Amino acid sequence: MIEVKGVSLRYRDGTLALNNINLTIGYNELVYITGPSGSGKTSLLKLIMGMEYPTSGTVKVMGQEISEEKSEELRNLRKRIGPVFQELKLVPGRSAMENVMMGIRFLDFSRQEIRSNAAVALEKVGLSHKADSMVENLSWGEAQRVSIARAIARKPRLILADEPTGNLDHDNAVNILNILASFKQKDTSVIIATHATHLIENQKNITIIRMNQGNISVEKRGGEE
């Protein structure tokens, strides 16, 4: 699903965010990207999402190379991704339902499917009762779940979540990770960037990508969950 070959990413200010990374992620994988702040977790996710372009090397996601010149292909690729942004990126002044629907209106769903997908997604994250609440009136944890609902309502092939447990207490954080992990399916992979390594200590059947100063090490952890 994702092929990263010899990728380095250097920002305009000279910061080297990723240093010659090689990585392969297949379908039906649950991947955690861990590491301290500034280790390059978000940069790697941004590359996969096409929000940044590699300074050198190649990134291919679902067969599509991430390149600035291929904006139309990139747009189509993004349609197959369900992103959960670190800063949530919910639209204020709209209800939870409207935010989820807004994220799928331009996909190939009928009007009825848009509404039903959004309703089902909110139900899955346990927020049906807050569907009509304005997002600015929700707690951070609830807003986080709306963001996840927006991602999963799109029926994506790849879910990318950047620090979805930030600012949450332990129980809510575990709950969020469990919700995200439950979407790992036959043709869907889930990639979660988090610095809360203690939350995944006992998880099985996962891939852990440890990042430190732009370098990575990969651990495949098998066994029953």
Add this chain to the structure above:
Amino acid sequence: MKNFISNLGYFFKEAGRIIFSNKLSNIFTFSGTVLILLILASVVAGWSVSSRLVGMLEEEAEISAFFDEDLDEKEAIALAESLSKLDGVRNARVVDESEAYERMQEILADDAGILELFDDNPFKAYIEIRIDPDRTESIIETVREFKEIEYVRDNKSVLKSINDIIKGIKTVGTLIIFAVGITTVIIISHMIRQGIYNNRDQIQTLRLLGASRVFIGFPFVCVGLFMTVAAGILASFVMAVLIHKGYQIMGGSIPFIPLPPMAELLLVVILVIMGVSIILGTVGSLFGLSSIKDQ
């Protein structure tokens, strides 16, 4: 396309949100657009009235060609026919001595008695040639070249004045329409740019989620259209009231200005203003939308 149509309700709702999210600024934009369209409506109304006036003045542009007295009536009529075929000549007809005498009687009105001092009719027959005022010079030259024509009375200064008035009205009208068009496009595109700036986070999110430029931009095009069309409706309404009042005043006091029928004038003004509103709203929105690229 199916997806686009099923989202029409969403687009209109978003357009409403964009308008009401920045009320004060949009009220100023709306007011400015109404005033500009009102100026345009005035120009269109003035243009319509002056076109009628110009048409009349153009109809009146004529020269008189005096011919050899030896020509008999048939030959004079044949000459008039030849002249009427010239480029720029609307028509040409023979005015015989008695008609020339009657015309002068009409002109002199109360002083017509002076004509009775003459034993014989002092007026000569001539050919009255109605012409395109734009081509006065060349027509006079051509008419003079006919050997049967003795001389041409051309009223050049009057014809030149008519021509200058026509050109002036057309030039000023064109300039105002051009200025109004550009100003409206600038105002609307600025409003759209501001709307895009205010909603930049939402636009950025939609782009990251894979929304197309059309999906993101269409609500903004709707905003531009709503604002200009609403401004056009208000401007048309105000203009209709003004035209109604104007007809009441001018119809009686300035009878020599040939006003077109009020319903016809109103129809022209409303059609032009609404058409221009739609076009300028769309163009202004698209100009403004081009700034999405800069986000």
